[in-house]
Amino acid sequence: MLSNIFTHKTLQNGIDLYICPTNKFKTISIYFFLHQNLKSETATKTALLPYVLKRGTEKFTTSRSISLFLDDLYGSGMGGDILKRGETQIVSFFMDMVHPKYVEDQDIFDKAMLVFADMILHPVKEDGGFKKDYVNQEKDVLKRNIESLYNDKFNYAIERCFQEMCKDEAYSIYKYGNIEDLDGINNKNLYEYYTDCLKSCPIDIFVMGDVNEQEITDKIEKQFYFERGKVIEVGTGFSKKEVKQERFVEERQNLNQGKLSMGFRTKTRYGDDDYYALMVYNGILGGGTHSKLFSNVREKASLAYYAFSRIEKAKGLMVVSCGIEFDDMQKTIDIIKKQLDDIRQGEITDYEYESTIKSLTNSLKEVQDSPSSIISMYLDGIINGIHEPVEDMIYKLKKVTKRDVVEVAHKIDLDTIFFLNKK
Structure with missing residues (x-):
């Protein structure tokens, strides 16, 4: 049985790193989580981030160039999404690659780590912001994503129940935000918001696989070193609220x-x-x-x-x-x-x-x-x-x-x- 205890280290810039060396899997998995308080004024911006960031990096400027590069890394997988845990909204990214010992390319980890860090820290930019076309296209995708909840009656009824129940609480906010806020978002204010998040939001990085702990720590420290400021408090909004009336x-x-x-x-x-x-x-x-x-x-x-x-x-x-x-x-x-x-x-x-x-x-x-x-x-x-x-x-x-x-x-x-x- 896998005793999956992660070793916790704090990087120089305050990012929390969790490493679990194990030979149970033939892959190495890297996950990146950025935690933000779920708030109506930022929820839609936060929800857009993983989808815009996945579109391209400074080195790989299109989704296709990223896909081709990952294919060359024996079909490594990389992606991102939004999670909601209580009243915390989390931007998540993952990278899964085959372990170097099973393939001919011994540099596969370093190459995969490079494109993963690039996606998060070096997105393709234009006029001091994200690439305009990518932001506008992903705004349309997010709009359709939010609208699709209405047609998914199974989940819609559950979401609406929680919205009514938590009317005056942040938990009532949908994890993908709301359509009304999309018009006010552009490539510049979204990029500015993202750079603020990188500086001030709690960040966790997880690495799991047959790895050397110190070697991985050194590599993550190098790839994910950037200046950060005072980190905000993020909470789940748990309360023992008494129900006065059903x-x-x-x-x-x-x-x-x-x-x-x-x-x-x-x-x-x-x-x-x-x-x-x-x-x-x-x-x-x-x-x-x-x-x-x-x-x-x-x-x-x-x-x-x-x-x-x-x-x-x-x-x-x-x-x-x-x-x-x-x-x-x-x-x-x-x-x-x-x-x-x-x-x-x-x-x-x-x-x-x-x-x-x-x-x-x-x-x-x-x-x-x-x-x-x-x-x-x-x-x-x-x-x-x-x-x-x-x-x-x-x-x-x-x-x-x-x-x-x-x-x-x-x-x-x-x-x-x-x-x-x-x-």
């Missing part, structure tokens, strides 16, 4: 299936003593075919096309989501509420409990089969101020009792019901 919000659209989302405040985050009890609670409620939602809402009552629950571990939220017939809304809400009450009363079968522990244990073990999954899980830990290997997580999970689940169930409050209805 809210109901309905939206009507032209659609052929109702989408019901129920948003809860768990008052528990990753890192809290009862977080693993919350994981088991979520698994018993709606984490698979063994769960109460699947058995009672979908199978026995035949009310839902799908029914599940999931937790947002940084912000301390949970959502229950179902696809139902329009006329079955109240009946479905009542049955879901009964499942919540049953868990509070300790009505948890051995099958539900044991299947959940087994399912969660297997999911955690599967994390260890992929560098990206390991890094993502460790990143979640850093964001929430906790560093623990998968073995420790499995140990804590298996220690959770039914009584622990009942106790955490009493902390959970239903905040908002959102129903996407037909016109």
Whole structure:
């Protein structure tokens, strides 16, 4: 079993470097994460960054020239995206390459590292900003990306539930920002914003593979050395907000299936003593075919096309989501509420409990089969101020009792019901 503990070092300019030397994989993976507070005034700019930066560097000025160079590096993969963890918006970049010992080119790591650092630190520029065409094209792409959420009713209903539930909180902001802000963004103010982010936002770099720790540290230090200033505080926005009154919000659209989302405040985050009890609670409620939602809402009552629950571990939220017939809304809400009450009363079968522990244990073990999954899980830990290997997580999970689940169930409050209805 891979004991995926990363060694933490701080570079001269304050960037945090995490290295995990392991011979489990035939690849070397490098990840770069820039953390920004999720704010309405910067969310759209932040969301544009990885897509503009991927378009070209000073040395490789087009996407095609980058692709051809990566093809020559035995099909190395490089890309970027936006993540949302609680009220933190994260610009992420990755580079995956085959380990030099499996190929003829012993310089593959240095070449890959060069183009990766170039993408992040030396983008193609024009008139003191990013290349105008690239910014305008990526603004159109981002606009379509934001609009596509409206057509994805499954995710739209969940996003809208959280937006209504967290109306006065930064968590209500969509990870890709909003269309209204795109007009005010140009190549110069976006570039200026990015250079500010590089100077002041927390940055993490992860390296995983069969590498020499000191050698990698020296190479990263050299490639990613640039002047930085005072680093800002970035938080997840976790709060133990009390729910004064349950809210109901309905939206009507032209659609052929109702989408019901129920948003809860768990008052528990990753890192809290009862977080693993919350994981088991979520698994018993709606984490698979063994769960109460699947058995009672979908199978026995035949009310839902799908029914599940999931937790947002940084912000301390949970959502229950179902696809139902329009006329079955109240009946479905009542049955879901009964499942919540049953868990509070300790009505948890051995099958539900044991299947959940087994399912969660297997999911955690599967994390260890992929560098990206390991890094993502460790990143979640850093964001929430906790560093623990998968073995420790499995140990804590298996220690959770039914009584622990009942106790955490009493902390959970239903905040908002959102129903996407037909016109």
